[in-house]
Amino acid sequence: MTGALGTGLQVIAVALGSPLLVGVMRQVRARLEGRAGPGIGQPWRDLRKLLRKEPIAAHGTGWPFRAAPLLVAGTALVVAAVVPLVTTVSPLDGVADLFAVTALLALGSVALALGALDTGTAFGGMGASREMAVLALVEPTILVSVFALSIRVGSTSLGQIVTATVEDPLAVVSPASVLAAVALAIVTIAETGRIPVDNPATHLELTMIHEAMVLEYAGPDLALVEWASAMRLSIFLGLLSSLFFPVGIATAGAGVLAVLLSVLVLVGKVAILGVLLAAGEVFMAKLRLFRVPELLAGSFLLALLAVAASFFLA
16 A cells, blocks of 8 residues: 555656756756746746647648657656655566666657657757667666666666665665766766756757757647656656665555655655756756767766676675
8 A cells, every 4th residue: 555655656746846846957057157047836837838729730740740749758657657766665566677667768769759750850850860879878878777786686676676775775885886876877967858968958950959859849749748858857866866875765564654754855855966967067068969979888888887896796
């Protein structure tokens, strides 16, 4: 019962809190840049405005264009339900596997890229090609870095990995965990389209990746895409905190009060990571596009070193 409650609460927290996280990050950047900022509730106001508009599809597009927003939002909700953010005991533990979660995240990205290609525009094709280039380097890094953590556990289940970290907190300071944490942090920045890999606030054709794929979307479709993007950011930050700092997460035998407290702890940890990420973006310049693969290749190398260190320490 508490496992089902925790799963439901973490889905609600991700679905409702993700736009607020984006608002907090924008507000932090605005304050550090000397601006007042629109307020943390502005993303929800933008989504409400988009939902009230009439659905419009680009001329000549087919089902890939129309299905992409639903797929990217649906996969984000499914991942939010299966990853251990609030509790490690969930009725969905059977599908909370490293490979399944990575595949679901990749499915959302591929669906959005296919929708961009379906428009037949130069921007859509350019953004889709760049997104696939990033995806080809990001997804293996996720698999290898988390696999480095699973070696000492003997399982690729994310719930069991987090449970093992809760039982042995000192394992986080091992060389394998440190290397894996750095690799996943870089992957989080790339997968969520943040500086220095991408800039979510720009529409310059020479630099944008994610924004180029969604230029043809409007109304409720655009609202779904933006909502899914915010949820993916929350999921990555939440998973990063659960894998390497699982303080407050509810484990087997926890009561209802512990589950409710773990929701508050999750919100706090994700908010702190979001603030740190936003603050770092202010003092960091965006990389040139041809330098991005070098950064992602470096993160993959760190993940490989984490696996080697895990085997050596095992």
